[in-house]
Amino acid sequence: MSERGGQPMTGTGVSRVEIPADSLFGPENMPYGVFAPPDGDFRVGCRLGDMVLDVAALLGDPVFARPELNGFLAQGHERWREVRERLRALADTALPTDAVYPVATVRMALPVRIGDYVDFYASIDHATNLGRLLRPDSAPLLPNWRHLPVGYHGRAGTVVVSDTPVIRPRGQRRTASGTPDFGPSQRLDIEAELGFVVGCGSPLGVPVTVDAFTEHVFGVALVNDWSARDIQAWEYQPLGPFLGKSFTTSLSAWITPLAALTRARVPLPTQHPQPLPYLRGTEDFGLDIDLAVSWNGDVVAHPPYARMYWSPAQMLAHLTANGASIRPGDLYASGTISGPGPSQRGSFIELSWGGTQPVMVNDQTRTFLADGDEVTITATAPGTEGRRIGLGEVGGAILPARDT
Known part of the structure; x- marks a missing residue:
C-alpha cells in the first residue's frame, strides 16, 4: 500500500519492461507526462523505454490519477525524490501488465495546468x-x-x-x-x-x-x-x-x-x-x-x-x-x-x-x-x-x- 493511501494495482499478470540497449529512456531518465490508455481516462504516466507506466496504478496514490501533474508538483522536493526512487526501483522488477502501455498506443495531453x-x-x-x-x-x-x-x-x-x-x-x-x-x-x-x-x-x-x-x-x-x-x-x-x-x-x-x-x-x-x-x-x-x-x-x-x-x-x-x-x-x-x-x-x-x-x-x-x-x-x-x-x-x- 502507498504511504499516501490507496491500493496499488496488482494486475492479472506481470512482466519486466524490456529496455532497448540504445534507448534514451532508461531508469536513470523516467520523465513524467499525462497519458490516456486506449479507452481510458487521462492520468500521470512515467516513460520507461518504449512503455508508459501508470503511476497511479503502481503506487496507489490518487494524486497521479488526475489529468495533470500539478498536485504532485505541489507536494515538494522531498516527495519528488521519494517517488522517483520508488519508480526507479520498480523499473527493475516485474510489473503488472495492466499498468504498462506501449508509447505508440496512448494519447498524450499537456502535462501541467499552466497558470503563467x-x-x-x-x-x-x-x-x-x-x-x-x-x-x-x-x-x-x-x-x-x-x-x-x-x-x-x-x-x-x-x-x-x-x-x-x-x-x-x-x-x-x-x-x-x-x-x-x-x-x-x-x-x-x-x-x-x-x-x-x-x-x-x-x-x-x-x-x-x-x-x-x-x-x-x-x-x-x-x-x-x-x-x-x-x-x-x-x-x-x-x-x-x-x-x-x-x-x-x-x-x-x-x-x-x-x-x-x-x-x-x-x-x-x-x-x-x-x-x-x-x-x-x-x-x-x-x-x-x-x-x-x-x-x-x-x-x-x-x-x-x-x-x-x-x-x-x-x-x-x-x-x-x-x-x-x-x-x-x-x-x-x-x-x-x-x-x-x-x-x-x-x-x-x-x-x-x-x-x-x-x-x-x-x-x-x-x-x-x-x-x-x-x-x-x-x-x-x-x-x-x-x-x-x-x-x-x-x-x-x-x-x-x-x-x-
Whole structure:
C-alpha cells in the first residue's frame, strides 16, 4: 500500500519492461507526462523505454490519477525524490501488465495546468544575431542585455502539447509603403527553446533566490515558441512581443526531472559585467543539452544549450525579484537557443539570415515556414549512468490560416 493511501494495482499478470540497449529512456531518465490508455481516462504516466507506466496504478496514490501533474508538483522536493526512487526501483522488477502501455498506443495531453508562462531571451548568440539583423547600424546587444535576463509574459492559454497542429496566424504587417495591412503571416518561424516547469510555488512578495532554484523547479521540457516575424516586427515597439508570439507555443509531452540531469550541469559562460547580487549564487549552473531541429524530416540545426548566457536559476530569480509569486505548473522558457555557428541557430530567421540566405530542405531552398511544413525538435543530455538520455520531442505541422 502507498504511504499516501490507496491500493496499488496488482494486475492479472506481470512482466519486466524490456529496455532497448540504445534507448534514451532508461531508469536513470523516467520523465513524467499525462497519458490516456486506449479507452481510458487521462492520468500521470512515467516513460520507461518504449512503455508508459501508470503511476497511479503502481503506487496507489490518487494524486497521479488526475489529468495533470500539478498536485504532485505541489507536494515538494522531498516527495519528488521519494517517488522517483520508488519508480526507479520498480523499473527493475516485474510489473503488472495492466499498468504498462506501449508509447505508440496512448494519447498524450499537456502535462501541467499552466497558470503563467514567461519567455526569456537568454542566448547571447541569438540576441547578437537578431541585433545584427534588426539593427545593422547599432550595437547588436541593447544596453540592458548583459545586466538582466530580458523576458516577457506570454499567453498561457495557447500553450499546447506537442503535435497539436499550428494554424498560421493572421495579423497586421507593415507593407513596403510603410502602411499596415492585415492577413496571414508570411514569415512564420520557430524558436527552439528549453522550458522549466515550476513545482513548489512562492508567496507573493517573496523573491526566489538563485540558490533556491532546485527547491522550486521540478524539471525541464522542450518548447517551440512559434513566431510570426512580420507581425512581431510591426507591433513590438515599444512594449514588446504580443500577437506575433501568442497564437501557439508547443510543449513536449514529457517533463524530465532535474534529478535526471545532475550529470548535465556545466559552468556558466563568463558573465561580464558581473551580475548584480540578486542574480548571483553559490550553486548556479548551466546545462549541457544538445538540441536537433528537423524541418520536414531534414535536420537543419543543432543548437547547444550549454552556450546560454543566463542560467535557469537567474531567470527564476529575476522573474520573482519584484515579489511576483510562482505556482505549481507555471512555465518559463529560455528563449531561442543558438550557438555561434550557422548550423547552431535555433530559429529560421537566423538560419536564413532574415530570408537572404535560403536553407536547403529536401532539395528545396527555403526561408520561412509554408503550409504543410512539419518541425520536430529533439534533445539529449548526459545521464547519470554514463549514457545519454532523451528529453522527448516537441513537434507540430503548419495549417493554413483561417478566414475571418
